[in-house]
Amino acid sequence: MARRTNEQAEATRAQLLDAAEALFCDKGVASTTLDMIARAAGVTRGAVYWHFKNKAEIFEAVCDRATSPMETMLNTLAAEPGEDPLGSLERQACEILQLIARDARMRAVLEILFRGFDGGPEFAEYLAREEESRRDCRCQIESVLEAAATRGQLPPSVSPAKAAIAVTAFVGGLMHDWVLDGDYDLADMAPYLTRVFFSGLRNT
Amino acid sequence: MARRTNEQAEATRAQLLDAAEALFCDKGVASTTLDMIARAAGVTRGAVYWHFKNKAEIFEAVCDRATSPMETMLNTLAAEPGEDPLGSLERQACEILQLIARDARMRAVLEILFRGFDGGPEFAEYLAREEESRRDCRCQIESVLEAAATRGQLPPSVSPAKAAIAVTAFVGGLMHDWVLDGDYDLADMAPYLTRVFFSGLRNT
DNA sequence: TTATATACATACACGAATGTTTGTAAATTG
DNA sequence: CAATTTACAAACATTCGTGTATGTATATAA
Numbered sequence: 346m347a348r349r350t351n352e353q354a355e356a357t358r359a360q361l362l363d364a365a366e367a368l369f370c371d372k373g374v375a376s377t378t379l380d381m382i383a384r385a386a387g388v389t390r391g392a393v394y395w396h397f398k399n400k401a402e403i404f405e406a407v408c409d410r411a412t413s414p415m416e417t418m419l420n421t422l423a424a425e426p427g428e429d430p431l432g433s434l435e436r437q438a439c440e441i442l443q444l445i446a447r448d449a450r451m452r453a454v455l456e457i458l459f460r461g462f463d464g465g466p467e468f469a470e471y472l473a474r475e476e477e478s479r480r481d482c483r484c485q486i487e488s489v490l491e492a493a494a495t496r497g498q499l500p501p502s503v504s505p506a507k508a509a510i511a512v513t514a515f516v517g518g519l520m521h522d523w524v525l526d527g528d529y530d531l532a533d534m535a536p537y538l539t540r541v542f543f544s545g546l547r548n549t
Numbered sequence: 550m551a552r553r554t555n556e557q558a559e560a561t562r563a564q565l566l567d568a569a570e571a572l573f574c575d576k577g578v579a580s581t582t583l584d585m586i587a588r589a590a591g592v593t594r595g596a597v598y599w600h601f602k603n604k605a606e607i608f609e610a611v612c613d614r615a616t617s618p619m620e621t622m623l624n625t626l627a628a629e630p631g632e633d634p635l636g637s638l639e640r641q642a643c644e645i646l647q648l649i650a651r652d653a654r655m656r657a658v659l660e661i662l663f664r665g666f667d668g669g670p671e672f673a674e675y676l677a678r679e680e681e682s683r684r685d686c687r688c689q690i691e692s693v694l695e696a697a698a699t700r701g702q703l704p705p706s707v708s709p710a711k712a713a714i715a716v717t718a719f720v721g722g723l724m725h726d727w728v729l730d731g732d733y734d735l736a737d738m739a740p741y742l743t744r745v746f747f748s749g750l751r752n753t
Numbered sequence: 754t755t756a757t758a759t760a761c762a763t764a765c766a767c768g769a770a771t772g773t774t775t776g777t778a779a780a781t782t783g
Numbered sequence: 784c785a786a787t788t789t790a791c792a793a794a795c796a797t798t799c800g801t802g803t804a805t806g807t808a809t810a811t812a813a
Contacts, residue, residue: 347760347761347807347808347809347810348758348759348760348761348807348808348809348810348811349759349760349761349809349810350760350809350810350811351759351760351810351811353760354759354760354761357760357761372667373666373667373669374667375579375666375667375668376667376668376669378799378800378801379800379801380800388761388762389761389762389763390762390763390801390802391760391761391762391763392760392761392762394761394801394802394803395759395760395761396760396761399801399802400801459665460665460667461663461664461665461666461667462577462579462665462666462667463576463577463578463579463580463664463665463666464579464580465577465580476730480730503745507738507741507742507745508745510723510726510733510738510742511719511723511742511745511746513722513726514719514722514723514725514726514742515715515718515719515722515746516722517722517725517726518717518718518719518720518721518722518723518725519714519715519718519722521718521721521722521725522714522717522718522721526680526684529714534711534714537711538711538714538715538718540753541707541711541712541715541749541750541753542715542719542746542749543749544749544752544753545745545746545747545748545749545750546745546749548748548752551777551778551779551780551790551791552777552778552779552780552781552788552789552790552791553779553780553789553790553791554779554780554781554790555780555781555789555790557790558789558790558791561790561791582769582770582771583770583771584770592791592792593791593792593793594771594772594792594793595790595791595792595793596790596791596792598771598772598773598791599789599790599791600790600791603771603772604771754813755812755813756811756812756813757810757811757812757813758809758810758811758812759808759809759810759811760807760808760809760810761806761807761808761809762805762806762807763804763805763806763807764803764804764805764806765802765803765804765805766801766802766803766804767800767801767802767803768799768800768801768802769798769799769800769801770797770798770799770800771796771797771798771799772795772796772797772798773794773795773796773797774793774794774795774796775792775793775794775795776791776792776793776794777790777791777792777793778789778790778791779788779789779790779791780787780788780789780790781786781787781788781789782785782786782787782788783784783785783786783787
């Protein structure tokens with residue numbers, strides 16, 4: 346095979362990631378073979394092993410392509426103290442749901458992650474980081490809720506820690522259910538759903 | 550090997566299921582070998598292939614052992630129309646959470662299911678039934694919420710369909726988060742969490 | 754322009770897990 | 784008590800995917 350130009354190499358790398366994303370989503374991670382990825386991208390396994398070390402590295406690249414915008418979004422939430430913590434938390438939750446609803450690539454990657462798989466110890470590292478970041482997320486939500494509590498936005502019967510559990514479960518459950526088989530328009534529904542939930546936080 | 554008595558055979562079958570449950574939960578379904586299951590049960594693969602057709606059949610048996618009580622619980626909800634639909638729905642949600650919190654076997658099986666895996670097409674049939682039953686669940690919840698709406702328990706701005714989405718997401722998210730890495734006492738927390746959420750449904 | 758690194762294709766070696774076949778001693782049946 | 788079935792163990796064949804080694808023509812650097 347002739348050597349290809351630098352831009353062409355980047356193109357095949359992107360095609361490999363696209364193919365892997367689609368196959369992971371369709372067949373599952375463990376069930377997709379490196380050969381399947383190569384064929385879907387129009388190359389052979391040689392190209393795969395040139396660009397990536399193994400399947401786990403492809404998986405990380407596929408995920409990182411999509412999950413980074415979501416993490417930046419969560420970080421902006423923590424950086425924005427605001428004078429209406431509960432309101433901005435509600436807005437953030439709504440915006441994240443709408444972000445997912447609009448970005449097809451993120452939906453695909455979330456479908457892969459939600460559907461789950463077990464690829465042996467190679468993937469343990471990445472999945473551990475994933476779980477770590479989810480813990481961070483809950484921590485940030487809890488700190489925002491503490492700010493809300495000090496400003497009297499939460500009734501005294503609702504502790505920030507318990508409220509954080511509820512918020513995480515609700516938003517996460519919404520994402521999970523919609524990504525896996527939601528047949529409704531999440532972007533439309535998001536403000537409505539978040540309003541119903543947060544009204545329960547404000548007055549028990 | 551000497552032939553073992555009928556009761557002993559049933560015992561080894563149960564030991565195989567116990568071993569499979571623990572290994573599926575610990576290592577993941579795809580990463581556990583039939584040989585690992587056999588060794589953990591103190592037998593060889595011969596015994597495995599005697600009692601089960603393949604890994605998928607073991608998986609089904611492991612799951613059915615735990616998920617059946619939960620399904621009966623959901624069915625009793627639909628059979629109980631009641632004169633306080635929203636209240637009984639809240640109670641049901643709370644009881645399901647407490648059921649999960651108490652039954653270790655169900656927690657293990659739910660951990661397997663939530664963690665997810667892809668075992669190829671062999672498992673497609675069972676997972677399809679699983680998804681089907683979840684749809685049924687949402688349907689039943691929606692019908693209960695319609696009964697609540699006709700009795701004026703829901704504000705007119707909250708449609709039963711949308712409320713069903715929210716309820717499912719909340720309870721499912723709570724189960725998911727707690728089973729995967731919840732370090733709090735769900736049985737204690739359940740009444741509290743459900744009250745906060747359902748108060749949001751009652752008054753937006 | 755020549756030398757070298759690149760971007761793959763091709764072929765091979767290897768292990769791991771599965772499914773199957775055969776063997777067998779004891780339990781069960783009639 | 785004989786005949787047969789049972790509940791496994793043990794050995795075998797086979798498939799499948801991975802990783803790696805090698806080949807090679809060309810883009811790029813000097």
